[in-house]
Amino acid sequence: MTETGRSTYLPGHELPRELAPGVFWFGDCLQYHYQDTLLHGYNSVYLVAGDECSALIEGGHPRDLPELEAQIEQVLARDDVPPLRYLFTTHTEVPHCAGFGRWLEHFPDTVAIGDVTDMHLIFPGFEDRLRPLAPGDSVDLGGRELRVVESVFRDFLYTRWAFDTKTKTLFTGDGIAYTHYHAVGHCGATAEESPALDIPDMTALFAELALYWTRFVDLEAYIERLDQLLFDELGVELIAPTHGLPIADPKKTMPAVNEGFRIGAASRALEGFR
Amino acid sequence: MNNDVVTHVEGRLYQLPNPYELNGFVSTHPITARGWAPVNTYVLREGDRAMLIDTGFSIHQESLLRQLDSVLDPLVSIECFPSNIGEFSSICNAKPITDRFNVVKYYGIIDGANEWLDFRPEFSPYGTQVGQGRMAEVENDVARSDPPIDWSGGTRPFETFVPPLRLLPCFWAYDRETGALFTNDSFNHVWRPTAEGPWTVQSGEAPPTLDEVYDFLTNSRYWWLPGANTNEMERGLVEIFERYDISMILPKFGCAITEPDAIQTHYELLLEVLQLAREQEATGVMAGSVPMGGN
Numbered sequence: 001m002t003e004t005g006r007s008t009y010l011p012g013h014e015l016p017r018e019l020a021p022g023v024f025w026f027g028d029c030l031q032y033h034y035q036d037t038l039l040h041g042y043n044s045v046y047l048v049a050g051d052e053c054s055a056l057i058e059g060g061h062p063r064d065l066p067e068l069e070a071q072i073e074q075v076l077a078r079d080d081v082p083p084l085r086y087l088f089t090t091h092t093e094v095p096h097c098a099g100f101g102r103w104l105e106h107f108p109d110t111v112a113i114g115d116v117t118d119m120h121l122i123f124p125g126f127e128d129r130l131r132p133l134a135p136g137d138s139v140d141l142g143g144r145e146l147r148v149v150e151s152v153f154r155d156f157l158y159t160r161w162a163f164d165t166k167t168k169t170l171f172t173g174d175g176i177a178y179t180h181y182h183a184v185g186h187c188g189a190t191a192e193e194s195p196a197l198d199i200p201d202m203t204a205l206f207a208e209l210a211l212y213w214t215r216f217v218d219l220e221a222y223i224e225r226l227d228q229l230l231f232d233e234l235g236v237e238l239i240a241p242t243h244g245l246p247i248a249d250p251k252k253t254m255p256a257v258n259e260g261f262r263i264g265a266a267s268r269a270l271e272g273f274r
Numbered sequence: 275m276n277n278d279v280v281t282h283v284e285g286r287l288y289q290l291p292n293p294y295e296l297n298g299f300v301s302t303h304p305i306t307a308r309g310w311a312p313v314n315t316y317v318l319r320e321g322d323r324a325m326l327i328d329t330g331f332s333i334h335q336e337s338l339l340r341q342l343d344s345v346l347d348p349l350v351s352i353e354c355f356p357s358n359i360g361e362f363s364s365i366c367n368a369k370p371i372t373d374r375f376n377v378v379k380y381y382g383i384i385d386g387a388n389e390w391l392d393f394r395p396e397f398s399p400y401g402t403q404v405g406q407g408r409m410a411e412v413e414n415d416v417a418r419s420d421p422p423i424d425w426s427g428g429t430r431p432f433e434t435f436v437p438p439l440r441l442l443p444c445f446w447a448y449d450r451e452t453g454a455l456f457t458n459d460s461f462n463h464v465w466r467p468t469a470e471g472p473w474t475v476q477s478g479e480a481p482p483t484l485d486e487v488y489d490f491l492t493n494s495r496y497w498w499l500p501g502a503n504t505n506e507m508e509r510g511l512v513e514i515f516e517r518y519d520i521s522m523i524l525p526k527f528g529c530a531i532t533e534p535d536a537i538q539t540h541y542e543l544l545l546e547v548l549q550l551a552r553e554q555e556a557t558g559v560m561a562g563s564v565p566m567g568g569n
Contacts, residue, residue, distance in 0.1 A: 063389035098393040106400035121331035134565035150562040213498040
């Protein structure tokens with residue numbers, strides 16, 4: 001896989017984009033070649049606007065920060081978007097919270113929440129504004145809560161997902177992630193707006209690259225738990241991953257994502273399992 | 275606090291350890307672990323060239339710059355190799371190092387590494403571009419396993435490869451000249467009760483027990499190991515130790531292992547952990563529900 005540079009948007013949707021009432025999507029495509037195909041991946045950031053305050057979900061990739069900040073300013077300028085109070089990160093990997101130093105400094109009333117392990121080593125000086133949250137914890141944005149839930153597909157042990165109680169949006173970090181095609185206008189689109197997107201293959205590719213552990217475990221148990229969380233416990237209506245296109249119809253699209261997990265796992269021999 | 279440079283091979287290979295407290299708020303260790311571990315930067319030297327492996331955490335910036343001052347001079351051409359460009363412990367000090375020393379090349383997993391390495395607000399505050407200034411003058415390259423990286427002008431190839439055991443995408447590397455195996459987030463299982471070190475496993479030092487290493491791994495980055503099919507990882511590890519003449523194991527965090535007997539002991543210990551793990555009941559699904567502690 002080799003990189004070719006920053007994206008040039010082809011017809012699709014410009015970001016920022018309001019995906020659901022008060023849920024905004026920020027990002028800039030990262031493009032690279034893979035097996036003669038030009039692929040894109042996102043390091044998305046989302047904003048959830050309550051009646052009293054707003055929260056950013058995820059902290060961006062370093063190379064995206066100038067573009068992300070321009071998009072954030074654009075949305076914060078709206079009358080119906082209150083000031084930022086919370087910066088939520090799923091975990092402290094570079095593409096998920098690189099902007100937190102700049103944002104904690106620029107927005108002095110904000111606190112970093114979620115999985116904030118290591119952040120005192122990365123952004124010294126902000127120690128008193130780091131608040132680790134566990135599944136079940138929540139913050140009140142006014143008229144909606146941002147609830148912390150368990151991460152089913154994760155990197156670090158204390159990776160957290162977040163759930164917006166008003167729009168039933170689940171922010172899944174690395175959890176449900178896939179690349180998309182640059183050439184057919186998928187940029188800025190939801191999965192359902194991108195019918196040509198091969199979600200299983202793209203999910204498998206991402207899992208192979210980034211979720212190494214999925215090759216070695218019984219994935220069915222994780223898929224079962226994910227389905228329980230999404231549909232039985234939370235009633236998720238919108239999935240907002242960090243690296244994939246948002247999923248606007250989870251019941252329709254998640255079977256393809258699950259198939260991708262299985263393809264990724266099967267790419268490695270599981271002989272001898274158990 | 276002991277942040278003395280460790281000379282592994284005079285004029286050729288240095289370990290620059292910077293300790294951090296295990297206080298329940300670090301991702302590298304279980305939340306119950308207490309004591310101190312070093313995050314390590316390594317410097318390979320060859321004449322007027324150097325290879326810098328990882329740049330540590332921001333909080334160690336001044337210490338790391340002092341350490342580098344002691345093993346480099348301003349004219350040395352430095353190539354910077356983050357063994358995991360997606361993790362902060364590899365990249366936090368790339369910017370201040372570039373501003374002080376003669377960094378000539380960055381290695382990334384895709385092009386444009388200079389824009390991956392610039393995120394700290396004290397250097398690039400909100401609203402400003404990243405990767406500018408001296409960083410924009412540095413050549414960006416993509417790290418590949420084949421051919422080996424030629425940082426030394428043809429005399430000392432740096433072999434990189436995808437490791438058999440890891441959490442996130444990263445490289446292991448081997449320096450044939452010194453027999454150093456750089457193991458990123460494996461072989462990190464030795465730490466100390468205080469910040470005074472030492473930051474290498476000592477001659478005759480008793481290794482941790484199998485249970486201690488197992489608990490360390492499965493309660494931190496390798497939460498997914500219980501019940502996993504570890505055969506492939508085990509085979510990969512054996513292959514590496516058969517292929518290379520390894521005279522030291524140099525992890526990104528934790529104590530370096532340099533004594534011949536200790537290398538064999540800790541290698542066998544990790545193999546035993548992998549064997550033990552696959553016999554266990556899988557616990558990974560619910561691991562995401564674990565509340566975080568700390569003191």
